[in-house]
Amino acid sequence: MSAELDPRLLTRAREVVSSITGFRDDAIANEAMERVVRGELARGRSSADLLGEMLFPQSTLSGTLVRAALVGETYFFRQPEHFRYLSQVGVPAALRRGSLALRGWSAGCATGEEAYSLAAALQASVPHGFPVEVLGTDLHEASLETARRASYGTWSRRESAPRLFPLYLDGVDRQVTILPVVRRITSFAQSNLLAPLPERFGRFDFIFCRNVLTYFSLSAREAAIALLARALNPGGLLFLGAVEADRVPAGMVREGTPELQTFRLLGPGESASPTPVPRFVERAAPPAPLIRRPMATPVPVRAQVTPPPPPARLHLEALERIEGGDVDGASAVLESLVRQAPDYLPGLLELALLRERSGAREAAVPLMRALRMRAERLPPDQLVDGPEALPARFYQASADAYLNLGALE
Template identity: 70%
Template sequence: MSAGLDPRLLARAREVVADTTGFRDDAIAQEAVERVLRAELARGRVPTEVLSELQQLGSPLAYTLVRAVLVGETYFFRQPEHFRYITQEGIPTALRHGAMHLRGWSAGCATGEETYSLAACLLACAPAGMPVEVVGTDLHEASLEAARRGTYGAWSRRESAPALHPVYELLNGRQVSILPEVRKVTRFAPANLLAPLPERYGQFDFILCRNVLTYFSASARDAAIVHLARALAPGGLLFLGTVEVDRAPPGLTREGPPELQAFRKPRPEERTFAQLPTAPPVPVPRMTPAPRRLSAPVLVSPTPPPSPPPSPARMHLQALERIEEGNVAGATAVLELLVKQAPDYLPGLLELALLRERAGSRDAAFPLMRALRTRAGQLPPDALVDGPEALPARFYLASADAYLNLGALE
């Protein structure tokens, strides 16, 4: 089908899609890419002109390509076992730990059925008067517009996914509309999983990101999971698709059976931190008793050696503690000192860059990500890097690449 298309044009188009979405090459629908390119050429444009536009990252054509390849399959209460677990385990646990509100994020929400399902679930189980808020995000603005309208047909209601909680009302024989009380606690916004969610969105008790990462390359998936995990409130639950990961993401613990693909962020009191190194004991000199009538010698106690400074990993953990306490300024101060004292400590560079990004300081995050990419690229890809979690160097390289590529596209 690609006959007649300039191979350079086709390759560049696929590269733009991969850089923007994080999709694996084999997950990018060739037919969709070719359809967009042929439509451009049919308008009278020459291949060199189209190729030139594709070199301009963030161009309208790049957006059209991304929109063409995105997969929007979703329906109400898809994977009902996740909603049952939230109802039976997640919300009661949050309430036992003194939750004052319930917040959820549907990441990669498409046309919003999952977002409204989560909102209905939280509303049905929250105590009377408890604030509930659910955010749905997606790359595709047209899908978000459909989600905001909140009107759906039969395809969004499947027999395989029963309506576990009140979420919509019947408009006519074929369409339904989201209940006003569910719509009231739900909002939608554009966001890319390859970048951290802005700080203004806060943290969430429940995050759903199901059947999204299955299309991602390994490096893009790892970077996205880091952003998802960081958006979890302590004690929060992340739900992923059935085959998207085969182990708990860094910093999270598995909940329930493996097939549930639910992961929890430990609360501060559940975390174990390495002990600060202690100075070795100072030896006490043994003295020979002096003969009588002689003055006792004057002993000069040796000066104890200074305590060694905290290790980079320990300083990093101190910063994470402050982040979980909501002390962003304190965390920033610790991370700035860490990066200054240990500029080759990759987890510190990444942590500070993400903190800058979430605070809206992208100009301050970019140099850190560039430094991270340079230093990570100098290590063997599978070399384990010391930190709160031992991760391979390729993880840090992929995180930096994903962030820098996304920034160039915006």
């Protein structure tokens, strides 16, 4: 049986991580903190030594705790709708404004897949030879070292994220290498989202900060979004994750449909008038109502009944329907999925977000509560199967972020 730890150690460890990262306390996996602390104690260090070192945010121990708490889940062209919007709407608008170069920032880029995806999307969307550059930043230097190597395995490529633009070359052992032309315009630097980006990096036309702020406390999230907005050029676009902002940030207007979570920084003298939804993201006309046809012949008792599809397959079908504009069809698939597999966390989250985007918050809240309750039963670091494997704490943090934001309204 494991020896009891001084409770002050874990409490202080969580405080250190929260102060550095902005993470909510309940988004910090206790198991990760305990693993680090026990490892230090096993090396012969005393509780007093550890408490003393944790007084200094720049200490080696503080850095180790932060790395243990970070979630580095990422892959190429995650949330493809953002890259399509960037290419089809964002880049043409920037060129019309007379931009002489386009700059992108992947904030919280982890191991770099998002930064390279952003660079590939920009490069493929501008005239040949037009200047483009992308910066990727993260708090974890080891992740940035991986990004600079520009070599990735199958985990960075997912079926749920199409290869939208030329990005990599296939190599041996299922490894891929980022194209030199993409790698050449992408750089990486260490940075904290709770601190202003150093002025030497300049301003950006496009900032991607997605699926990072989910873990932040409300005050830290608002502070980070304000800092991101300050780094945009007038007219620049900020792309956020699905549940990371419930209102339009100050000085910005929403771009596209609400589910895009994309915001444009207003220019001098510009008012916050509604922006038309670009043609490519307009929803198709609602499909005709489903007609319930009577069963022709009852299924015999001994007949072979086809088992329902695996949850992830139904989830992918729903995502395809959403991408095609068939919101009603996607809703029907997700409702069926939640009935068949009530413990499938990705399905609960997807249906809740679909309800929220449709303006039915009263129907989304119970789903988010169910999501939180089921996620709490799992070990925080346990990966949950779905179109993308994410730790259980991601789902708990997503539900908490949504429910906490809703409580403030």
